Amino acid sequence: MAYFPHTPQEIREMLNTIGVDSIEELFSEIPEEIRQKAKENFKLSASPSEIDLLEEIKQISKKNIGKDYISFLGGGAYRHYIPSFVKLVSLFPTFYTSYTPYQPEISQGVLQSIFEYQSLICDLTGMEVANASLYEAGSGIAEAALMSVRITGKKEVIVSSGLNPEYISVLKTYLQVQNIDLKILPLDENGETDITALERTISPSTSGVILQNPNFFGVIETKLKEMETLIHKNNALFILSIYPISLGILKPPSEYNVDIVVGEGQSLGIPLGFGGPYLGILATKKEFIRQIPGRIVGETIDLEGERGFVNTLQTREQHIRRAKATSNICTNEALSAISAAVYMALLGKKGIKKIAEVCFSRAHYLKDRLQKKLGIDFIYPNSYFFNEFVIKTPENSKVFLKKLEERKILGGIPLSKFYKEREKEILIAVTERNSIEEIDYYVKSLKEVLKKD
């Protein structure tokens, strides 16, 4: 087979050198009982030719017919435009076929790219340091929460119910086993985190407070400054989950004196890919650098004084510090981080701002049409939003969405998926990949669906 280069003769020669008679003999120390069971049960269907395999999996892929629908799905993963070069870079052999850069002298391509990724994330968020990536936002937020616990020495985390419900679920999983209290704040009538609830809940025992902006319901939090004051008054850390593209126009976390920024980096040039691989962003203040989980690339010099890059502060990491490491993370999402760096470099300050403006303006155009043409009810009509908002449906949202699916539209995410009580609400996202024609078609289709009822 293709991936085993040896000829029969070479195999014989090698066995001779080793001093055994057969390949089987190389496995003789494995107890017979184990080998026998493997022999009997290790069965997979016969291997097809490359041609048949390509065809077989292509046929399976075509069952993902939703890919061809006009989509208004968001909720933590967004359909953004990915420039061609971003895709090409992820096929550069030295990037995708290399391991973690344990040998920096032959890994400067990966290392400098990640250093630039870290720097670009700092530029975008206003923070001082970023790590070389976490898996994705959900586990990233859990890491940030644990980091706040390590830094403050306290064991109570407060989270807004504006946080993506999947992230909250991950947070619960991670914190529970550490006996860290998790308190959840309600939203106010505008869909913003209820600041009076925060005031009631927070105390000097609080290690960190986690907010999301724009929050899961698309709402832009307007009292971040006030909440920051509350948080820091209690010597807790302010953790904010962000949507990187929104920072093309929204005030950066640093201006709210956020301590740890986390976020899903998928919007920065990473394909939707049915949920992964994505990219966990984590950025913070320099004072917390020794509590950062995962890899960090730093600048240094070589023997001749030339600039170079290495993994640094490795004593925080599992392969050195083992049980006392800041995290167990080892394999991260380096290639996604490189993609994000290429994306940010290609779009640049003008491009990311423009993408953000296009998302914003088309989402508001849609909302305007829904409001003025169809009289749709909005759940948070008076809130500010970036590119996502919640509407009320006249019937069960899943039934309603099915009707749109008949028109080849993925009309939004039914919030009942996460909140039983929100069974007539859908979350609608608009990006620059939704053309005006698509948006108009959506409005037209919604109108038809509403009329029918």
Place this chain on the structure above:
Amino acid sequence: MAYFPHTPQEIREMLNTIGVDSIEELFSEIPEEIRQKAKENFKLSASPSEIDLLEEIKQISKKNIGKDYISFLGGGAYRHYIPSFVKLVSLFPTFYTSYTPYQPEISQGVLQSIFEYQSLICDLTGMEVANASLYEAGSGIAEAALMSVRITGKKEVIVSSGLNPEYISVLKTYLQVQNIDLKILPLDENGETDITALERTISPSTSGVILQNPNFFGVIETKLKEMETLIHKNNALFILSIYPISLGILKPPSEYNVDIVVGEGQSLGIPLGFGGPYLGILATKKEFIRQIPGRIVGETIDLEGERGFVNTLQTREQHIRRAKATSNICTNEALSAISAAVYMALLGKKGIKKIAEVCFSRAHYLKDRLQKKLGIDFIYPNSYFFNEFVIKTPENSKVFLKKLEERKILGGIPLSKFYKEREKEILIAVTERNSIEEIDYYVKSLKEVLKKD
């Protein structure tokens, strides 16, 4: 716009350095009348965003619905499997974004790859030298014919009507202006080149005789040896057009003492691409090397005696020899040649043989089914063939094929496209990309179509 990096300030500085006031001034020597006409008439539709452009052209591409049909089209372009790495190589930046290797010291990648391409073509055909590519087979055959004229000093070319009719058309175009006689041989009842006709036609004035094997009707020529004797007896050159994949099993041209091998290299890992870019193969005997058109890469040594590769015998070429060059060819199909080299290296001797066997055996399986199950008439029932054959249709072949198209089958090429008299014949090709299921479906569909009539 994206591809002009200058800032407005840089442009001002540059204009200052040049000593002009405006960009317009750089064009002042162009007569006003010309500039005015350009201003009025140089109009193209406004440029879309990258996102819209991708979508726009994707929509256009989808109109090529034939791509999704089960295809039995051949006739000079074949649907062969292309291993993924072949495609990746054509995106290696130093391969696809470089010019012709005029500076060999920084072009060893391209040069060695092409040297290997030449060598692999020699291995496949049995010939001694190959050039670094021509555009495609049609013009390649014309170049071979001209080469035979240069070598023999005679001006009469004989071609079998078994040659692809498009190649014959190109040949006519090229030879006519050189006042070279072109004589065409008929086929015998088995679809082979009529050897008695050759005997009658050939004379000491003949410069070259062009045959194709398997010929356009899929027929394997069985009297190549006899024809070779005739050709060489008349001091003419024997030119043979080949289908590279068929050489996985068929006797190589060298064994028939062919003088110039030409052929369409598309089957060696080049996509169908609606007809191009393809790859013109030309291989010959070493004694004719100085009459070869186009580029040749040769081995040499550098100042330190290390092996390296350069374009050689450049004095044959247009940039040196101008009007007296062996051809006007300059830009060729280097990247296609590299793809072909990667393809041949990846498949290797076992793989190319196997692909040839699969094509052969599935084509014969189809013929067997058509014969035994449907009683189809074959035009050349007693001939040998590789993977292509001609059947008789009960009605006008285009009408007949339409019925198959309704079943999402491209059933073959209607020969009336090239030969008015063959209005009830279609040429059917089978490759390794036609699965047995596809072939069975074809038989079933043909059966239905036949029944209906």
Place this chain on the structure above:
Amino acid sequence: KKIPLIKELSNDDRPNIHLPEPLEEFSPEKLLPKELLREDLPLPQLSEIEVVRHFTNLSSLGYGVDLGFYPLGSCTMKYNPKINEEIANNEYFTDLHPHTPEDLSQGALEIIYKLGEALSKITGMDKFTFQPSAGAHGELTALLMIKAYLKDKGEDRNIVLVPDSAHGTNPASASMAGFETIEIPSDERGLINPNILAKYLNKNVAVLMLTNPNTLGLFERDILKIAKMVHEEGALLYYDGANLNGIMGYARPGDMGFDAVHINLHKTFSTPHGGGGPGAGPVGVKDFLKDYLPIPTVEFNGEKYYLNYDIPKTIGRVRTFYGNFLVMVKAYAYIRLLGDEGLKRTTEMAVLNANYLKEKLKEYFNLPYPSICKHEFVLSGKRLKEKGVKVFDIAKRLLDYGIHPPTIYFPLIVEEALMIEPTETETKYTLEEFVDIIKTILKEIDENPEIVKNAPHNTPVKRLNEAYAAKMLKVNWR
């Protein structure tokens, strides 16, 4: 040729790629209060050609499996078949939103489901989750499940046992799962010895985490006895799947008595490692742990595939969505292409290559554990210390010869360790070339040790000062 930082090339007035224009009427300036908007976005601005050249040139400073030998122990840096990239790079996978309704994403669900079935066959486990994004994430996930399971049984065991040769992720994951770690010393064979283990087993032990073959490349031959002892004590046995490449077709973790396993798809199943990720660390468990799997799992009801959120005892989620799906596609393609015979052959050739290389190299180093190895082996370079040379220096000198060095200084129990994993995809010629280079370097050490101690010399940068980096902490270009 030095490559500048993007920032150093930036100019705010550089042009931008062709993007759509926002709708004036609905601009953020008009619709949002000024205090929500940022004033400046201090990102660099470059033209497309500059960005393309920057990253293209950067890529030329690197190394990868596609360029040469990469015997990095414990990392299974085998060749990544290109067909997998083509298969995964399909818009019906890459452009599929994770919230697409189940009916409209049946293909993706089918791949996940079928990959689970295949991994179950390969490992002898009963059910898999694909949420974990990497091996360490899988470890954590499994430990959380075990913890929940024990808690359900009313047990409050807080100890995780690991061998002293274990991967660093094992204790780190144990900590994250709220356990304490205790290390068990390996015996003189380099193995877990049931007699030693016995001293560590007690009612506080929740789980024993093992890699088998272990990080010395040795098969834990007492595994059945170990499993029995662990289970009799009421603890569970966990399989760190990093070394699965050494036993496929010959031993299945499930048959050895393991209760939970994780698998590194980016190691055994040949999805490329991407300079540090993404990988994927699916976790497989025996039936009795199924009820603790993270939500959602992918199920098949005979007609369609669906996401099952109804797992009452679930530990919850360990990440958003369903895992690193595109990595799964590649692993699935790889497994389909090889089939059981191919996977077994994978292991055979990996073990053959490791033993051959061990045989060829053993005379030049100390070989602390001389028995037949599986897919990797560990040498000690301690005898070189007297010449003032460390394995670190040898590693750096290997770079000059265009080869990626083995893992060094791991496992921790071997002094001056060189951990070598050639993988099954390497030719005999490559192995022998490696041996020759090692011999050359050893000769250099005798004749001209400075050339080794100051290596590398032919790399884009010379030996880098890691301590200086940690001191400067310049981790961003500002």
Place this chain on the structure above:
Amino acid sequence: KKIPLIKELSNDDRPNIHLPEPLEEFSPEKLLPKELLREDLPLPQLSEIEVVRHFTNLSSLGYGVDLGFYPLGSCTMKYNPKINEEIANNEYFTDLHPHTPEDLSQGALEIIYKLGEALSKITGMDKFTFQPSAGAHGELTALLMIKAYLKDKGEDRNIVLVPDSAHGTNPASASMAGFETIEIPSDERGLINPNILAKYLNKNVAVLMLTNPNTLGLFERDILKIAKMVHEEGALLYYDGANLNGIMGYARPGDMGFDAVHINLHKTFSTPHGGGGPGAGPVGVKDFLKDYLPIPTVEFNGEKYYLNYDIPKTIGRVRTFYGNFLVMVKAYAYIRLLGDEGLKRTTEMAVLNANYLKEKLKEYFNLPYPSICKHEFVLSGKRLKEKGVKVFDIAKRLLDYGIHPPTIYFPLIVEEALMIEPTETETKYTLEEFVDIIKTILKEIDENPEIVKNAPHNTPVKRLNEAYAAKMLKVNWR
């Protein structure tokens, strides 16, 4: 690191990629006589990993626009937008058989048709054929049409006039089309002088082939007069489109009086050159030549696109099928993306860059033609000869600085010519860096000429012996 030949790695017993199996029952051995079958197929046999590493390593020995500056005069080595690759790399284009019925390949026909429309607007010509596969092929095609046209008119003109600065393809194509070539000397301005031209024009002249701007980068400012003279003599005017990048939006060949043009899509329209091809050389003609176009042309009847084979006076075919279609897709995408404004800007920036670089470099060389240039300019290095250094040496030394040299020794009318075309996609910084490197090299010539004369030193191989290659004629690995 030396890279062996594939052949040197080969072993007949190496495994093969996973291919389908032939049907035993229908094997060639059973169904063909033995004398038709080959006994041995002497191709190499390698494993996949070896092939991948071989070509990946080979690719690291090269250079390209994506790596750096490539001021190769007359070649227009501009940046190739990556979006074009993505657009062309679409299965509905790549996997479309050229014999697909018209109804089922409307998308491909539409692209060809619309590209023709766009090129007509850009050049001021009336109709295009896309069969020619490269510029030289386009020249030949056009000359064949002109020949047929003249023959129809009963004229047997056999002379093609070209300037002495013309591309070598011009006379070579003329020969292939059965013409004789006569060279017209350029005047002291580097231009075709109507007074000189007059001496060459007569009833035997079929066509004057011009590049405008010419290969010196100068616009033929007397072009209207030239056109008038040529046409009055009954001859035709042909436009070699290699330099179209210097005039878009400012001058159209059709408006200048040209009767036929070819365009190098791989130059002006930014399709990558692929290390020597594929390119595409579509030919556009004025109405009176339309009837001679090769068959088939692509037409639109208001409802659908179709292939027109019904051109009674056609010269026939110049190649199989319809041309280098995938190259056309990229050119079409490029033109759509830039629009008229972008293409005009292309020319403006190309001309700005050329003049800027000329201004910066002129003091270091002879500048035989000092007027404002278009997209390129030519310097002479003749004053360096007294130092024993040729422009050849400078070119080789530029390689050491990681830059592709300009075209040298062309055009032939300039002694020790350096023909420099920076293109519009280069930054000011890159141009200035180039000037600095040139200055450094000139300083080296004064201080240490040997380093220049023996250059290059930092390349994968040292200066290669071209004469030796021509003598050995080892053109195959046997």
